[in-house]
Amino acid sequence: MRSIWNGSISFGLVSIPVKLYSGSEDRRIDLDMLDKNDHARIRYKRVNEDTGKEVEWKDIVKGYKKDDGYVILEKEDFDQANMKKTKTIDIEEFIDEDEVADVLFKKPYFLEPQKEGGKSYNLLLQALKKTGKLGVATFVMRQKEHLSLVGIYRDALVLHVIRFEDEIRNPGELKLTKTKVKAKEVDMAVSLIEQYTSDFDFKKYKDIYNDQLMKIIESKATGKKPKVEEYDSEPTQADDLMAKLKASLEKKKSKAS
Structure with a gap:
């Protein structure tokens, strides 16, 4: 497995250097989109809407529309928006496992200790196992802040990315x-x-x-x-x-x- 995020996980003043790995994989069959007339592959191109010419990935930047122009954002800008949350999974409180509604869960990630982090990693793991608690944490990955729960799966720390309250639609709109x-x-x-x-x-x-x-x-x-x-x-x-x-x-x- 290849790590997708490096940083640390903290609770109180304890900081544990960790690597984050995807805890699940997509098993869908890889299907290509084809023209039904001759079965030729359909490909997407990144095209400059003014010139009509294709643009290479290396020449593409992200920008925020403001007035008549764009504010261009570099990778460093995303990291600096909240340096702590970009580098730290900060456990802010602990809750009982049965307090969390299943609808909140999105995707699991495994946490692996880095050098010097083995003892503090096992300390958190054993403490969570003994109390049956989950750690509520926030961190930033891929230019987005995530709310998450830290627990245990098969003697490893697992981080569940969960949804923020405003990401859950109101079921009151359903015709029940x-x-x-x-x-x-x-x-x-x-x-x-x-x-x-x-x-x-x-x-x-x-x-x-x-x-x-x-x-x-x-x-x-x-x-x-x-x-x-x-x-x-x-x-x-x-x-x-x-x-x-x-x-x-x-x-x-x-x-x-």
């Missing part, structure tokens, strides 16, 4: 129904949930979509018609809820026996 549900239906649904409740096994869940998509690609490459699995997505009608719940419970019981 207020249809009444019978108490018996709720009890039946609770029973179904309890039947399906088990200890979470991370290894049990696999991303099979890419594998299935590759089978379709390979089938089409040989001129064969890919097999399509039929799926009934008909919504359950309100007056059919109890029957469906009972059938689901019976199905689960028969599988367990």
Whole structure:
């Protein structure tokens, strides 16, 4: 793995030099965009809108529109906007793990100690493990400030980038129904949930979509018609809820026996 950020993580007056690594990877199949007429690849070009000529990456800068012109920003300007947050993951408080809503989570990153940071790294790791707490921290990466949570995953410190409050849309804008549900239906649904409740096994869940998509690609490459699995997505009608719940419970019981 290649580190994507170098700096330090701090809590109180303790500073731990660390490297940041992406803790996940994109497993989507790499597909090219083609012209449907001759299957030639479609390419994007960075073009000067005044001259129409292509511009090389080395000649591209970032600018902020102000009045009739632009204020050009260099790499140093982004770093200097907040030097501390550019170089430090600063833990500002600690919270209980169950206080955080899942909707806030974005992406995990692994933290690795740099030279001289081993003991202080293990100190934070053991303290978090003993208390069951998460550290709330802010830092800047790729010209953007991030809110994050520092915790543990498989005996390594992991940093979860989470969303700021103003990044979460208001669900009050959704058109939600207020249809009444019978108490018996709720009890039946609770029973179904309890039947399906088990200890979470991370290894049990696999991303099979890419594998299935590759089978379709390979089938089409040989001129064969890919097999399509039929799926009934008909919504359950309100007056059919109890029957469906009972059938689901019976199905689960028969599988367990």
